[in-house]
Amino acid sequence: AQKITQTQPGMFVQEKEAVTLDCTYDTSDQSYGLFWYKQPSSGEMIFLIYQGSYDEQNATEGRYSLNFQKARKSANLVISASQLGDSAMYFCAMSGVDYKLSFGAGTTVTVRA
Amino acid sequence: NAGVTQTPKFRILKIGQSMTLQCTQDMNHNYMYWYRQDPGMGLKLIYYSVGAGITDKGEVPNGYNVSRSTTEDFPLRLELAAPSQTSVYFCASSYLRSRYSNQPQHFGDGTRLSIL
Numbered sequence A: 001a002q003k004i005t006q007t008q009p010g011m012f013v014q015e016k017e018a019v020t021l022d023c024t025y026d027t028s029d030q031s032y033g034l035f036w037y038k039q040p041s042s043g044e045m046i047f048l049i050y051q052g053s054y055d056e057q058n059a060t061e062g063r064y065s066l067n068f069q070k071a072r073k074s075a076n077l078v079i080s081a082s083q084l085g086d087s088a089m090y091f092c093a094m095s096g097v098d099y100k101l102s103f104g105a106g107t108t109v110t111v112r113a
Numbered sequence B: 001n002a003g004v005t006q007t008p009k010f011r012i013l014k015i016g017q018s019m020t021l022q023c024t025q026d027m028n029h030n031y032m033y034w035y036r037q038d039p040g041m042g043l044k045l046i047y048y049s050v051g052a053g054i055t056d057k058g059e060v061p062n063g064y065n066v067s068r069s070t071t072e073d074f075p076l077r078l079e080l081a082a083p084s085q086t087s088v089y090f091c092a093s094s095y096l097r098s099r100y101s102n103q104p105q106h107f108g109d110g111t112r113l114s115i116l
Helices: none
Strands: A003-005 A010-014 A019-021 A024-026 A033-039 A046-052 A064-069 A074-079 A088-095 A101-103 A107-112 B004-007 B010-013 B019-025 B031-037 B043-051 B054-057 B064-066 B076-078 B087-094 B111-115
Touching: A003 A088, A003 A101, A010 A019, A019 A107, A024 A074, A033 A064, A033 A074, A046 A064, A046 A074, A074 A088, A101 B043, B004 B087, B019 B031, B019 B087, B043 B064
Parallel strands: A010 A107, B010 B111
Antiparallel strands: A003 A024, A019 A074, A033 A046, A033 A088, A064 A074, A088 A101, A088 A107, B004 B019, B019 B076, B031 B043, B031 B087, B043 B054, B064 B076, B087 B111
16 A cells, blocks of 8 residues: 655745655555646646656756655655745655555645745 | 546535536546545545556545446446535546656546535
8 A cells, every 4th residue: 555645734935935845655666656746726636747766866847846765755846936826735646556646635835925 | 638528517416316427538548537635635546447448446436436438438426425425526547557657647627526
């Protein structure tokens, strides 16, 4: 069984600053994938970034980067230069050998002007 | 680009009624999924399908049924609606297995369902 833990229910960040969202996971699979999704107040799920368990380099997508520490089983999302439009719920998720996504409880980010 | 389309967007049901949530995708994805999201929580997998004619249970399948007669469509049926099924339901699709590639699951906009 897979478990995703996001320990930060809510965070505030000043516009133009960086913010790090924590995610730890537990799995017995050797091969797995880690994903981050954004859910704005409108409700849709938006894919942000992916990290494979065998990827040696941390994934980056524009202002999003994933700080992957395999030995610690953590996959933290870093959002650089926060914008007001980044205010949303953020979910960490992983898929293992059974190709099902398991989601964390989410972290709400509020960007202040 | 339609992507994943869910209908209806909102629905109110009475206890004991039944209904089908529709989901269709136009990306020729072989994998499709149904999730539910309770307030303030993450998504939980209800059922999934790896191709036409093949479905399997996820984490919370009780009270639901699915079918996959075509690659495009993956309807979710509630037979006897209960208040515990009040939730937001998301359909998603992906190509191949998520863990093997950087192809993410694409989500529909969700169906907000209330059982009263």
